[in-house]
Amino acid sequence: MASLTVTPGRALSGAITVPGDKSITHRAIILTSLAEGESRLSSYSRGEDCLNTMRAFQALGIRIEEQPDVLHVHGKGFWGLQEAGAPIDCGNSGTGTRLLTGLLAGQDFFTILTGDESIRRRPMGRVVKPLREMGAIIAGRKGGELAPLAITGTRLHGIDYTSPVASAQVKSSLLFAGLFADGVTRFREPRLSRDHTERMFQFFGISLRQEADTLVLQGRPSVGWTGRDIVIPGDFSAAAFFLVGATIVPGSDVTIRNVGINPTRTGLLDVLTAMGAKIQILNRRDQAGEPVADLRVTSASLKGVAVGPERIPQTIDEFPILCVAAAVAEGETTISGAEELRVKESDRIATMSAELRAMGAQITEKPDGMVIRGLGRAGQNGHLNGTTQGRSHGDHRVAMSLAIGGLTAATPTSIEDTGCVDTSFPHFDRTLAALLTGGA
Numbered sequence: 001m002a003s004l005t006v007t008p009g010r011a012l013s014g015a016i017t018v019p020g021d022k023s024i025t026h027r028a029i030i031l032t033s034l035a036e037g038e039s040r041l042s043s044y045s046r047g048e049d050c051l052n053t054m055r056a057f058q059a060l061g062i063r064i065e066e067q068p069d070v071l072h073v074h075g076k077g078f079w080g081l082q083e084a085g086a087p088i089d090c091g092n093s094g095t096g097t098r099l100l101t102g103l104l105a106g107q108d109f110f111t112i113l114t115g116d117e118s119i120r121r122r123p124m125g126r127v128v129k130p131l132r133e134m135g136a137i138i139a140g141r142k143g144g145e146l147a148p149l150a151i152t153g154t155r156l157h158g159i160d161y162t163s164p165v166a167s168a169q170v171k172s173s174l175l176f177a178g179l180f181a182d183g184v185t186r187f188r189e190p191r192l193s194r195d196h197t198e199r200m201f202q203f204f205g206i207s208l209r210q211e212a213d214t215l216v217l218q219g220r221p222s223v224g225w226t227g228r229d230i231v232i233p234g235d236f237s238a239a240a241f242f243l244v245g246a247t248i249v250p251g252s253d254v255t256i257r258n259v260g261i262n263p264t265r266t267g268l269l270d271v272l273t274a275m276g277a278k279i280q281i282l283n284r285r286d287q288a289g290e291p292v293a294d295l296r297v298t299s300a301s302l303k304g305v306a307v308g309p310e311r312i313p314q315t316i317d318e319f320p321i322l323c324v325a326a327a328v329a330e331g332e333t334t335i336s337g338a339e340e341l342r343v344k345e346s347d348r349i350a351t352m353s354a355e356l357r358a359m360g361a362q363i364t365e366k367p368d369g370m371v372i373r374g375l376g377r378a379g380q381n382g383h384l385n386g387t388t389q390g391r392s393h394g395d396h397r398v399a400m401s402l403a404i405g406g407l408t409a410a411t412p413t414s415i416e417d418t419g420c421v422d423t424s425f426p427h428f429d430r431t432l433a434a435l436l437t438g439g440a
């Protein structure tokens with residue numbers, strides 16, 4: 001099992017790019033597979049999560065040629081998917097599993113979806129329940145709460161659904177099901193979750209309307225859509241590790257090029273700025289309906305901040321690395337309304353609290369968040385202690401966050417079981433090493 005060791009003592013400097021956005025890559029593979037003709041996806045995510053979605057569509061009869069920089073997807077049109085000959089393995093990906101469940105519920109064939117040990121623990125009832133209201137026939141462990149899921153494709157009908165959670169996976173699962181359903185699907189959520197599906201529907205000309213707080217989708221469109229080329233923006237959630245790293249390691253100056261800055265994703269920018277971080281947004285532009293920019297970050301001393309429920313959806317994947325920033329800041333950071341963190345790749349409230357405490361942080365766990373008393377003093381960031389026993393808990397974002405935290409320590413930090421980093425950020429170690437030698 002892989003491990004990762006970081007040796008502190010140097011600033012981070014240079015210019016880098018990060019992998020293509022994971023959320024956007026999943027959606028691009030799905031919509032181009034359903035398009036007529038060829039699409040080329042450049043700068044796509046080559047993380048295992050998206051490669052599993054690519055393999056899923058290959059198993060569903062779509063020809064996809066994989067090159068390191070470009071994915072050629074030969075879409076077969078709206079009804080072009082075919083039954084897979086074996087169960088589909090979504091690996092570690094909640095997005096892949098939940099989006100495919102919705103999409104496949106309305107096909108005219110049978111599918112089994114499964115994933116790794118973490119996926120088989122994560123709640124699937126949040127999509128299975130509303131999909132069953134649409135007529136879906138889905139069986140699974142614990143009454144359909146847990147994968148593997150067996151989906152007997154059938155004719156669905158649109159519903160009016162108010163989700164109890166702000167979840168882009170729930171929203172997108174129902175939108176993909178709604179696309180193949182009779183009639184209209186209406187969806188609303190307690191707070192706006194990431195809107196990549198809505199933007200990509202618009203990019204392909206699929207008619208999805210926003211009426212006040214409700215998304216309205218007419219199922220079974222009479223005309224489909226054609227393949228298009230998409231340049232996938234860099235993943236803000238991957239950039240996040242270096243935004244925090246360069247902020248907390250003194251003397252750092254890092255530029256991250258071509259990063260997606262969709263406002264439903266960039267809560268961390270607001271939170272870090274409120275804490276005192278120095279981040280510049282340069283060269284704003286648009287790429288396939290998504291805003292993109294270069295981000296320049298220089299080190300700064302941080303102060304604690306309160307992060308409440310209204311900021312959770314747009315910051316949801318950044319809490320592990322935000323905990324690191326809070327742990328070295330001056331003063332207290334409180335995170336509340338973030339119970340969703342308990343059902344991510346790991347229970348991130350528990351795993352980050354345990355691992356950062358082992359590195360000297362002062363953290364109190366709450367059911368819906370945590371209180372972090374920062375180690376910083378009067379205008380100066382504090383330091384975590386190096387550890388040789390950091391554990392990822394099989395969670396890529398925990399692994400990368402601990403590596404960044406280790407850069408503030410006086411001694412090296414080793415983290416075990418870091419193979420999971422490949423789910424979202426293959427070569428994270430190389431990118432970090434390049435910044436540490438200033439030669440990126």
Ligand code: S3P
Nearest residue numbers: 023095166167168169170316317
């Ligand atoms: C994602 C949605 C979020 C996020 C995940 C990716 C997506 O999950 O945490 O990493 O691509 O739709 P939830 O929908 O469960 O909040």
